Amino acid sequence: MPLVGLFELGAHVFFAGRAPRVEEWRAAAATVLANKRPGEPIVVAPGWAEPLARHAFGDAAFPLEEVARPDAAGFRRFLEVSALGARAEETRGFRVVEEKTSGPFVIRVLENPAPVRARYRFLDHAVPAELEVSLVDGDQSVPCPYDEHARPFAGGLHGEVAFPRARFVCPGDLAAFVGITVIDDQEYRPRRCLWARPPQDGFLRLRFSGVTLERRLRGFAGLSYFLFRDGYGPPISLRARVNGELAGSYRHEDAWGWHGFSLPTAPGADRVVDFEIESEHADARDFCFYAEAAE
Numbered sequence: 001m002p003l004v005g006l007f008e009l010g011a012h013v014f015f016a017g018r019a020p021r022v023e024e025w026r027a028a029a030a031t032v033l034a035n036k037r038p039g040e041p042i043v044v045a046p047g048w049a050e051p052l053a054r055h056a057f058g059d060a061a062f063p064l065e066e067v068a069r070p071d072a073a074g075f076r077r078f079l080e081v082s083a084l085g086a087r088a089e090e091t092r093g094f095r096v097v098e099e100k101t102s103g104p105f106v107i108r109v110l111e112n113p114a115p116v117r118a119r120y121r122f123l124d125h126a127v128p129a130e131l132e133v134s135l136v137d138g139d140q141s142v143p144c145p146y147d148e149h150a151r152p153f154a155g156g157l158h159g160e161v162a163f164p165r166a167r168f169v170c171p172g173d174l175a176a177f178v179g180i181t182v183i184d185d186q187e188y189r190p191r192r193c194l195w196a197r198p199p200q201d202g203f204l205r206l207r208f209s210g211v212t213l214e215r216r217l218r219g220f221a222g223l224s225y226f227l228f229r230d231g232y233g234p235p236i237s238l239r240a241r242v243n244g245e246l247a248g249s250y251r252h253e254d255a256w257g258w259h260g261f262s263l264p265t266a267p268g269a270d271r272v273v274d275f276e277i278e279s280e281h282a283d284a285r286d287f288c289f290y291a292e293a294a295e
Contacts, residue, residue: 020104024105025053028105028107029061031107032079033057033061035109036079039066040075040076042057042066042080043078043090044080044082044088046083046086068190070191074115074116078094078109078112079107080106080109082106083104091112095111096109117294119214119295120292120293122291125208125211126178128146130208131168131178131206133168133206134207135203135204136205137201137203142170144168144177145168146168147168147169150167150169152165160227161224162181162182163177163179164180164181167179167195172199175286178194178195179195180194180195181195183222183225183286183288184224185257186256186257191220193222193288194206195286195287196275196287196288197277197285198279198285198287199282202278204276204277206275208275209272210270210271211270211271211272212271213266213293214293215267216264216294217240217263217265219263219289220258220259221236221259221261221287221288222252222256222258222259223254225258229255231253231255233254233284234280235280236251236252236278237252237276238251238252238276238277239276240263240291241273241274242266242272242273244272244274250263275289277289
């Protein structure tokens, strides 16, 4: 009997510390999807298990806008799927409002104690009716027309990030455009952003019309960390103007990865907001940014 007890204890320790198999992830899919609500992202702990969760739960559980979110602050609730007793770092301070067990997993509904409320997300308005793009050099301004059927491109493991089919096309090479894509941050997580590569001379201007502003422009910026982690490139400057008046500026360094910024604004509707992006010796300055009008 003592030997049987020791065997059972050893088996318990082994199975308790064993990572769930793919079949167990699939078995938990129905419970996870039943608790998944639109606009409430799924976080997986430990983080290395997220590819298994995506494979098991399917694309519907991981919309791109949620997976490649700028950060966790803008969401009111999350659904955490935890294995091996792990907790997701980005939501660790959130309140647990519901918890249940499904096989080797603990599924928690988490509530953000202080969510950021965004009145206007610039990514949602990167269309010709609301955005004009141009290259400005001194008194010269060259428009970048919108093309819904431009050639998509993905550079592969060591190449550029994916270039979207619908984008504002500027004079220059294939990367001279403004459009929505996804880059990798310093932890190699995806970040959805607006590609805005500055020109060799002058600056790139993005003019948004009909903008509703709050107290600040909250944003993030970066370049593909895999491609630019050595940090040899010159800094990139982003200026924001509201109805022609400078609201503030942000200067980005390659080695920072995905990095936040905040610029003060006055609340108001129907504003014109210009983003001006430039860099000295702007060769392959693959800049990408996210911005929103936040309280």
